Amino acid sequence: MTKQRQKLVLDIISYAVLLLGAVLMVGPFLWMVSTSFKLPGDQFTKTLIPPAFTLNNFRELFSVDLNFPLLFWNSAYISILITVGQLITCAMAAFCFAVVKFNGRNLLFTLLLLTMLIPPQVTLIPNFIIFKYLHLVGTSVPLWLPAFWGGAFGTFLLRQYFLTIPRDLVDAARVDGASLLQIFWKIYMPLGKPALAALAIFTFQGAWNDLLHPLVYMPSVPNTMLTVGLAFFQQQMTHGGKFTVLMAGALISILPLLIVFFFAQKQFIEGISLRGLKRRQTRGACKRS
Amino acid sequence: MDYGLKPLGRERFWLFALLAPTGIGLVFGALGSVVATVLLSFANWDLLTPPTWAGLVNYANLFKDPKILLSLTNTFKFAAMYVPGVVIVSLFVAVLMNRKIRGVSLFRTAYFLPAVTSAVATALVWNMIYGRDTGVLNFILERFGLQPVCWLCSGNAMYAVVLVNIWGAIGEGMIIFLAGLTAIPREYYEAAEMDGANDLQQFFRITLPLVTPSIFFQTLMATINAFQAYDYIYMLTRRGQGDSSVPVVVFSIYRNAWNFFNYGGASAQAIELTVLVAALMVFYFWLERRYVVYE
Numbered sequence: 001m002t003k004q005r006q007k008l009v010l011d012i013i014s015y016a017v018l019l020l021g022a023v024l025m026v027g028p029f030l031w032m033v034s035t036s037f038k039l040p041g042d043q044f045t046k047t048l049i050p051p052a053f054t055l056n057n058f059r060e061l062f063s064v065d066l067n068f069p070l071l072f073w074n075s076a077y078i079s080i081l082i083t084v085g086q087l088i089t090c091a092m093a094a095f096c097f098a099v100v101k102f103n104g105r106n107l108l109f110t111l112l113l114l115t116m117l118i119p120p121q122v123t124l125i126p127n128f129i130i131f132k133y134l135h136l137v138g139t140s141v142p143l144w145l146p147a148f149w150g151g152a153f154g155t156f157l158l159r160q161y162f163l164t165i166p167r168d169l170v171d172a173a174r175v176d177g178a179s180l181l182q183i184f185w186k187i188y189m190p191l192g193k194p195a196l197a198a199l200a201i202f203t204f205q206g207a208w209n210d211l212l213h214p215l216v217y218m219p220s221v222p223n224t225m226l227t228v229g230l231a232f233f234q235q236q237m238t239h240g241g242k243f244t245v246l247m248a249g250a251l252i253s254i255l256p257l258l259i260v261f262f263f264a265q266k267q268f269i270e271g272i273s274l275r276g277l278k279r280r281q282t283r284g285a286c287k288r289s
Numbered sequence: 290m291d292y293g294l295k296p297l298g299r300e301r302f303w304l305f306a307l308l309a310p311t312g313i314g315l316v317f318g319a320l321g322s323v324v325a326t327v328l329l330s331f332a333n334w335d336l337l338t339p340p341t342w343a344g345l346v347n348y349a350n351l352f353k354d355p356k357i358l359l360s361l362t363n364t365f366k367f368a369a370m371y372v373p374g375v376v377i378v379s380l381f382v383a384v385l386m387n388r389k390i391r392g393v394s395l396f397r398t399a400y401f402l403p404a405v406t407s408a409v410a411t412a413l414v415w416n417m418i419y420g421r422d423t424g425v426l427n428f429i430l431e432r433f434g435l436q437p438v439c440w441l442c443s444g445n446a447m448y449a450v451v452l453v454n455i456w457g458a459i460g461e462g463m464i465i466f467l468a469g470l471t472a473i474p475r476e477y478y479e480a481a482e483m484d485g486a487n488d489l490q491q492f493f494r495i496t497l498p499l500v501t502p503s504i505f506f507q508t509l510m511a512t513i514n515a516f517q518a519y520d521y522i523y524m525l526t527r528r529g530q531g532d533s534s535v536p537v538v539v540f541s542i543y544r545n546a547w548n549f550f551n552y553g554g555a556s557a558q559a560i561e562l563t564v565l566v567a568a569l570m571v572f573y574f575w576l577e578r579r580y581v582v583y584e
Binding site for chain 1: 296317321326329388401405407410411413428468523552
């Protein structure tokens with residue numbers, strides 16, 4: 001009996017602590033939403049419900065001089081290109097590593113895994129110099145082109161998933177005379193959908209939220225991505241601007257990911273958990289080879 | 290291991306084609322970059338005039354230039370607070386959520402929200418929260434009769450930024466720990482209960498040892514992230530002329546290269562960062578062999 005009472009007390013404490021934490025986690029988002037609907041004159045009022053409700057901030061955001069639609073469009077197509085590039089090239093390599101037998105497979109795969117240890121700053125400087133000499137700095141090409149070179153994380157994630165697809169399917173397809181490409185396209189791509197979805201969300205999120213790379217390759221407003229644009233607006237705001245418009249911009253910028261998150265929460269969380277499993281599975285992979 | 294489909298005839302070409310993008314990335318993107326950055330670190334180059342040989346000057350500067358030294362101390366200070374912060378808070382949250390109480394999925398969504406959205410967008414709100422005269426935090430402090438604090442001034446900015454970075458990282462850590470916690474067999478707890486172990490004993494004798502693989506992984510990831518931290522620092526601590534009140538190494542690399550056009554010096558810093566992180570990884574894996582329990 002006391003045991004149960006103890007559990008109840010602990011449950012209540014857990015609830016209270018989690019609730020307090022949740023307020024701290026969600027609070028800034030509520031403040032963002034609230035401020036974006038406030039009148040500029042009310043921007044520093046400390047009430048969560050706007051004293052007067054307005055949509056003007058959003059209207060102003062999409063007015064000509066801020067070029068917000070261009071920022072949004074840039075973020076959208078660059079992130080989509082990066083996602084497509086990663087999905088295709090990582091799936092291609094992952095299929096080879098998981099299914100096909102060829103000389104140097106383990107060596108190549110180990111090399112690829114090692115590249116995960118290289119910090120982005122190391123690749124950034126030489127890449128920038130190359131793109132500068134190609135006169136591509138200021139365009140979106142340096143941002144999305146490297147996504148078509150494959151990637152260690154995506155390849156690894158997809159390979160692990162492809163390994164779980166029963167090999168009997170491959171053998172049966174082979175008996176029916178299916179070619180390598182057909183096995184890849186007709187068996188592994190459709191059956192790999194859950195892992196592909198997790199990778200797609202993970203990649204899109206990273207691309208959409210990236211600040212460092214667009215800051216280097218598309219540093220000037222208006223032809224840049226949302227993150228750089230918002231950072232620039234913030235700098236302007238400090239010289240007496242409208243935080244209400246800034247919050248409206250922030251809200252619009254996180255909206256696409258929020259929508260994806262609410263519809264595909266499972267894939268989002270799976271992407272993280274898959275990363276958590278990475279370590280243990282790498283050990284497995286090393287032992288096997 | 291000898292599993293695998295043998296490519297037949299023309300399929301060898303297709304195998305090559307499927308691997309080509311990854312091969313190009315490996316040679317040019319990864320290995321080429323490392324070689325290029327190492328070479329650059331021995332040069333002076335502003336990309337306007339031809340590069341000149343610098344020898345070890347860039348590396349000597351790593352130990353002499355007060356700004357570079359400051360960025361290094363800042364990075365270590367940041368990591369020293371951020372890594373334990375993320376690990377402890379997200380483990381704590383995960384343990385609470387693992388108690389099988391109602392509405393857990395709602396809490397999970399709430400805690401994961403900052404991990405979904407961009408640091409740039411949320412930093413804009415944090416800027417309003419931390420504001421000196423108009424900020425929400427100082428408003429609350431004054432309500433309680435306390436003095437307002439300049440949260441983003443030199444003395445406090447480090448703590449303020451660490452706090453926001455932890456806030457943004459709890460969601461991911463929580464998911465990792467929840468996965469680790471749910472993998473612990475319930476029988477262990479049932480057996481412990483039979484033997485009369487209380488909740489605290491159960492946590493320290495069962496949960497903590499069995500969750501060490503997750504703690505190890507999360508510490509590793511948090512350390513890598515700490516040495517990469519940039520977005521919040523850029524958004525919250527920028528000052529005039531592109532300087533920062535908490536310049537960390539990544540910030541300093543960016544500034545050296547793209548504000549001062551010192552690509553050689555920035556390359557040396559990038560190498561320094563890589564070596565530091567690699568050394569820490571070696572140390573962690575040594576710790577892992579000693580302390581981490583794999584079932």
